[in-house]
Amino acid sequence: MKAVWKWIIGIFVILLIVLGGVVWYFSVHWKPIVDQKFREIVLASTDSLYTVDYDDLDINLALGNVTISNLVLRSDSNVYARLEGINKAPDNRFQIEVAKLKFRNFSIRDMLLNKELYLKNVVLDTPSVHMINKYHSYNDTASTEKSKPLYDKIKNTLKRIRITGIDLNKVNFKYSQIQKSIYQDFEIKKVNIQIQDVLVDSTSISDATRFYHTKMVDIEVPAFTYRTPDGFYKVDFDQLKINTRNRNIMLTKVAYQPILGKSAYYKAKGKGGSYVVMKFDTVRFESFDFNSLLRNKKIYAAKAQLKNGLLDIYSDKHYKSTPVNKVGRSPHQALMHMKTQLAIDTVLVQNADISYSELSDKYNQVGKITFDKSYATISNMTNDVSSLAKNKWMRVDVLTKVMNSGRLHVLFGFDMTSKTGFHTYKGTVGAMQAPAFNKILKPLLNVELASGNIKKIAFDMEATDHRNWGKFNFDYDDLKITILEKKEDGTVKRKGFISLLVNELLVNGSNPNLSGEYIIGKVNWHRHADHTFFKTLWQSLLDGIKQCVGLSKEREAKLMRTADRAQHTVEKANTVVGKTKSFVSKLFKKKKGDEESKVAE
Structure with a gap:
């Protein structure tokens, strides 16, 4: 028996040595082939704009694992300059660096013999992505040359790519914008991205359930701050979550506010204008069309929700501004003038406190009017001409409390197709005491309402760019x-x-x-x-x-x-x-x- 076991163990060990040798042999001798194929795929899928370099390519055929160390994907400046010369250069280009790129359960045999790439998992550890934006006016107009789908770019190398999951851990993202040789940067760090079920073949691009060949992209961005180019304002949020399968976007603790205090702000600007602070606990988009954003740069969503907000507008009248013609700049006209095509079925503003305050240049006191616990519903918020051909009206329904007292209800109607900015507004103010307005009248006009019982206000108005007319009732x-x-x-x-x-x-x-x-x-x-x-x-x-x-x-x-x-x-x-x-x-x-x-x- 002992001799039999010796033979069995000996044969098993010999088989392991032979198998290990075969795996080692193919890992070493197939490595140049895989390396070549990998580079060919990158060149083919990017129209030769990008090249790839790395320090080491480690292949384990037994486990089907491939690890690439210190990978760098960069755009070729000569190719980009050539594309600019023929008006075909994209506005955005990238440089990507990855410390470790890991492919798991990777079949080299299928890739080389059947031209099919199957992966269970891809992991990118601490990748760094630098996106450079350079504006080209020719990209604003529709191209007569149809862009080739990704599959058409790789089909000569691979017939199918399927990846179960891709994890990008702690991505550092940098965005640089070039405008007339002036560089502006901002950075986001430690972003986590998960991608599920990637499929690239002859049919995947037309699959309506997929977002650019994927079943789901889930992105989490931590706290972020962006300073506006003029240096006076900043935009903050605590967290951004994007999920393409659920088709939603959510931001928490969103704020748009000046960097300087009021007195320093006006002193630095040296002129009048508004000092604006805007905050919302939650901003959420539902049923967001990611494919329209990616393919056509159009923002489409069924619903947008802004909850628990603050809008505070302040003006220091010691500082004057040069008069500017504001005809044609009403809210609905500004929407129509946007370069980006926008369509949101319903926008909900829930529980926002709105205030306007003014420092009088004559009495040097601050007067303030408030609209508390405000709720608004905006319907058919769009500048899409095809949608407006079916329904040209954007409706706004506002419910708030004036000076935290009288109930104000206003209905706006905006004719989005009107050349003269036609719109309507009608509303009511409920019972309140007139002295509530002394918070703004006394500091600014040096008068006050000693008494006054407002029973009801009602108005029904029509307006254009040049005139407002209608009926006003005041009881x-x-x-x-x-x-x-x-x-x-x-x-x-x-x-x-x-x-x-x-x-x-x-x-x-x-x-x-x-x-x-x-x-x-x-x-x-x-x-x-x-x-x-x-x-x-x-x-x-x-x-x-x-x-x-x-x-x-x-x-x-x-x-x-x-x-x-x-x-x-x-x-x-x-x-x-x-x-x-x-x-x-x-x-x-x-x-x-x-x-x-x-x-x-």
Whole structure:
């Protein structure tokens, strides 16, 4: 028995030595063949733009494993220059470095004899990807030459490639943009990418269930910060997740905000403008069309969701801006002017606090208006001409609380195909107390609402680039205005007599008024070219408010003449009337040369 076992063990050992020798022989002698095929695939699939180099290629035929050390994939500058010369160079090119590239369960026999490549797993350890973007205007227009699918580029070398999974661990990504020889960079580090079920053959490109030959690409990007080219703002997020199988994109803790504090910001810019802070806890896209983005640079999604946000706009009126013609720059017109084609069926903004604050150059105080707990639904948000041929209207439904008090509900309708920027807006404001607006009136105009019970506001408006018109209803009672005067020591004094004149001569204390007459504002506001969309909207609604409280131009002129005739009963009546006129002007208009609204923009 002992002799038999010796023979069995001896034969087994000899077989292992022979098998090991065969594996070693083919690993050594097939290595140049695999090396050549690998380089041919890279050249063929990239139209000779890219070449590959590495330090070592280790092949284990017994396990079907291949490991490549210190791999570098780089673009050939001479080939790229030639492509630029014939207007065929891509805007983006890459340099990729990988410390270890591992192929598992790799059949060399199938690749060489059957021209088929099967892999169970591919692992890239700590790869570094450098993407260089250089703009070429000819890539903006549709090419008459149809781009060759990946399979057509490799079919002479391989008939089929199938990979079960690809893992890219802790990818360092750098993006460089070249504009007129000026380089701008940003980097993302430690990105994890998982790719499942890769198939490249004659049918995979037309498989609607695949995203560029894959069944799923899952990407996780950690905390990231990008500074805008002007150096004044930055964009942050805590995490970005992309999943092509579930067709969603999600960002958390997204922020767009200035790098400098308010005073330093305006001092550095040296001119006026808005200081904007925008934040959202979550930004999510659902049913995102990744294939349209990849193939046609189009952004299509069924739904976008922005949750728990903040939009804070601040303006320092000590700094002035040069007037700019803003006609044709309304939100829906800006969307139509975008170079990127966009189509999102529904956009939901959920629980956002919106505020506008302004530092007065005259009183050196900050006035603020807020729209709290805001919700909005935007439907048919698109600049796709084919979609707009079926439905030309983008609708916006907004629900919020003004000064955290009155319930404001507004419905916007934007005709996306209108050459004159036609749009509509109608809405209501629920019951609230007028003194809530003192947070913006007192610091900016040095007046306050002593009392006022707003029962309801309703408006129904139409507008174009040059005019807003419609009906304005304002139901209220017990409206009293107090004019203030800031003294040199910083204290505030009430101007009782001028306040009395304003309340008795100019302002209706209620609507209906004491005579039982109900006044409806008939708005016909002509836009100033340098006023923004939102300032024009506010000025139009303000015109309706003025009419309802009795401050129409005709009535104001009549009351001024009545006050003039009563000069002999009031000492220095001309001065008083003049101050009253001045107050009215300050309350409802800005002084000549100012560019921003005193209340909101």
